[in-house]
Amino acid sequence: MKRYILYRLLLVIPSLWAVFTFAFVLVRIVPGDPALAMLGDHASQEAVQELRIRMGLDRPLWQQYGAFLAELARGDLGRSLVTKRPIITDVAQVLPYTVELTFTGILLGVVLGVPLGVLSAVKRNSAFDHMARIVSLAGLSVPAFYLAILLLLVFSVSLGWFPVIGPVSDTGLKVRLHNLVLPGLSLGLMMTAYVMRMTRSTVLQVLTHDYVRSARAKGLAEMRVLRRHVLTNSLIPIVTLVGLHANYLVGGSVMTEIVFNRPGLGKLIVGAMFQRDYAVLQSLLVVYAVVVVFINLLTDLSYGIVDPRVRYE
C-alpha cells in the first residue's frame, strides 16, 4: 500500500507539469488583456502597453513560462497581477470555505442519498420508490443557483431562520456552521439526487445475487442482510461517483458561492478570469489539479477499505 501511495504521488509531478503548461497556454489564448482590465476602458494604448511592460507581459512567452515554472518549483504561487498580494495568501483564506462546503455537500449527499437509495430499491415500485425517483430527477434537473435562491427565499426571507449573508466575523464554530447550512443543503440536495439514483441502481442489481437470497434464507435480520451483504457489495460505484462529484464541487460550486456570498476557489478562478489575472489563473489551476489528484488518490484508497479483495500493486 505504501509503495502504491508513493507511486501515485510521484505521478503527480508530470501531471502537474502538464496542467500548468496547459493552463499557461490556455489563459493567453483567450482574448483580453490584464493591463486593459486593470486600467479601465478609458485607458490609452500607450498606458496599457506601459503597464504590460511593468507586469512583464512583454517578455517572450518562453521566458514567462520559465519564470513561473521556477517559482512553482520553489513552492511559490507568485503574486496577483491586480492586487500584488501573494496568491498563496488568497488561496489559504478561501480554501477552507471550499473544503467545508464540498465536505458538507458530500456528507449530506451520502447520509441522505445512500439510505434513500437502499429504501427505494428495497421498496421497488412502491409509492415511496416512485416519489423518490421523481424527486431525485428534479434534484438533477434544477440548476444549482436556482435551488440556492429558492432556499434563500424559503428559509431566510419567509421563515427568517437563516441570514442571507451572515455577520462579517465568522470565526466562531456556531457561526460557521450556521452559515454553512443553506449552501451545504443546496449542494447536498444535488449530491443526494445523484447518490440516491446510483445507490438504487446498484442495490437493485446486488439484491438479485444468490448470496443475498442465501442470507435471507439463513434467517438473518433484514437490516443485517442489507448492511453486511447488500450495501457492502454496492459501495464501489457509489464511492466512484462521490469521488467524481467531489472533484466537480471543488471548483464547480461557484454559483452556490456567488448566491450565498461565500468565498471559494471557484469564485477566485472566475474573478481572475474576468480580470485576466494570468498569474492567479495559472496558479489556481495548479492548486485545483493538486486537489483533484488528492481526491482521486483518496477515492482509490477507499476501494481497498470498502472491498478487502482489492490489492494495490
Next chain:
Amino acid sequence: MRASARLTRWTGAFLAMLLMLAVGSPPTDAQTDQTLEVGLSLPDIGRLDPHRSSLTQDVAIVDAIFNGLVQFPVGTIDLNRIEPGLAERWEVSKDGKAWTFYLRKGVQFHHNYGELTSDDVVFSLEKAADPKRSAFSPNYRNLDRVEAVDRHTVRIHLKNPASQPDVLAMLVNYHGGHIVSKKAVSELGDKFLLNPVGTGPFAFKEYAPQRYVMLERHNRHFRGRPKIARIVYRYMPDLKSRQLAFERGELHVIEGLREQWWVDELKRKGDVVIDVVGPGEMRTLHFNMTRKPLDDLRVRQAIAYGISRREIIEFVGPAIAYPAYAPVPPGYLGSIHDASDTPRFSYDPSRAKRLLAEAGYPNGVDLGVVLITSVDPLRRPMEMITEQLRRIGITYTLQVLDHTSWHARIRLNASALVLFGAARFPTGDQYLSQFYHSRSIVGSPTAVTNFSHYGSVIPGVDHFIDAAKDEPDTQKQLKAWGQAQQKILVDLPAIPLYVLRLVLVRKPNVDLGYKPEATVALFYQFREFTAIK
C-alpha cells in the same frame, strides 16, 4: 419493514439536527448600531490606490477614504460649483500658469500617519502624473511641476495657461486628484494598493478576499467625527441575493439594477428609498467606417433614422434613461444637447429606407459581424437595435462575448458596430478626445476608443479638440467643443442614443445628509454627517 423504518428514523434524525442549527440565529451586522452595510455588485476588489483605481466600485470606496485639494459639493458634479477641499483657497498668477493653493492646517491622515503638508500634495500630484504610478497620468499632461512653497502652501506650475475648469479638474476629489500620504506610500510600497491611507472621513480597516472591505470612522477627520462607526462594503455579484439581503434588513444600501421593472418591483415591496442619479452613462453607437458600406454617409444616416430611442427608453425605463442627441453627454461642460440647432435624427424608418436605396441598397444590406458584451445593460438594448435595423433592411450577425473579451475584440476592429456606454469627467474634452480624435483610433499606438476611425477614414475634428485643449478662455473652449460636436453630427461617425442613470437603493433610516443628484463616486458618497437613524 423494521430495517426500512430504522433507516427512515436515522434520516429524519439527521434532518432534525440540521434544523436545530437554525435556532438562535447569530446577530447580523445590520442590527449592530452605526455599522453601515453596503452591497456591491462586483465579485471582489481591484485596487484602492486612488491613482490606480479604475473599477467603478473601487472608486466608490476610495471616495470615502480620500480628499482632493478641491471638491464637488457632495451629491453633485457641477464644475461651476467646485468648492474648497483640503485647500482653503487658491490664487492664480496673472499669466494663468501658476496656481497657489493654501492648505488647511491640522488635517490628519489615517492610522497616525501625521499631518497633511505640502510635501504630501507635491508627492500625490507627481504620482498622479507619472504613467508608472498612475492610470490617469494623461490628465496631467499640462502639469509642469509642483512646488512646496511652505508647509501649507503648494504652487502648481502649468506648461500652458488653462481655464479654471481644466485646472480644477486635475485637483478635484476624483481619480488622480486624491491626495495620499507620502509616508504611507513610501513605507508600504505595493501594499498600499490594498492598504490605502488618506484624510477622508473613513479609514481602511480590513479586507477579506471575495467578502468585504471594512472602513472605520476617522476620529480626527478635519470636518468632524463621523456619525457612522463602520462601513462594510460586501461583494455580492448576484442581484437576487443582494436584493434579498436588503429586503431582510441585512444590508442598508445596495447598487440596483438599471431597469424600470426592477425599480417598480422594489417600490412595491416598500421600506425603500430609490435614488436615480447622474452622471449617466451615455450609450453611443459607433460605426466602423473602415468597413463597407459604413463608409457611406447615407448608410450611417439610415441607421441613425432607423433607431427608435423611444422604444429603447420605454424598455429600460423613462425614469432611468433619457434620450441623448449630442456627442458630449447632456450636463457635461460644453455639451450642445440642449441647443436648438442640434440635429436629432428622430426615428423615421421611411427616410432610412430611402437613404439606403440612394446608397445603392434598395433591398437592404448585411453588415457582417457585430460584437456585443454579455453584460445586460448593453446587450439587451443592442438586441432591440438589431430588430429595429432589421425592419429597415439592415442585418448583421450579433455575437455575444464576455465583457473582457468584448473589450479586447472591439479594439482589434472586429465589429462593424460598437454600442459603447461611458461616463467620463464632465467636460467636453475627455469625451471628444477619447472617442473622436484621430490619435485615439483603435489599433494605433495611442489608441483609446475611437472605434469609427474618425479623423482617418474621413477628416475629423482634431483641430477643434486641440484648440479647446488648454484654451484659457472658457468661452472660446466652449465654442470649439460646440463646433466639434456640430461637425460630428454632420459626418456621423457615431450616433448618440440615450443616457442611463445610476440606480442606488437605501433603507429609509439611512440619512445621507444631502440630496443626491449626481455622484462622482458612481455610488452613494458617505460623509461625516451620514447617519443611520
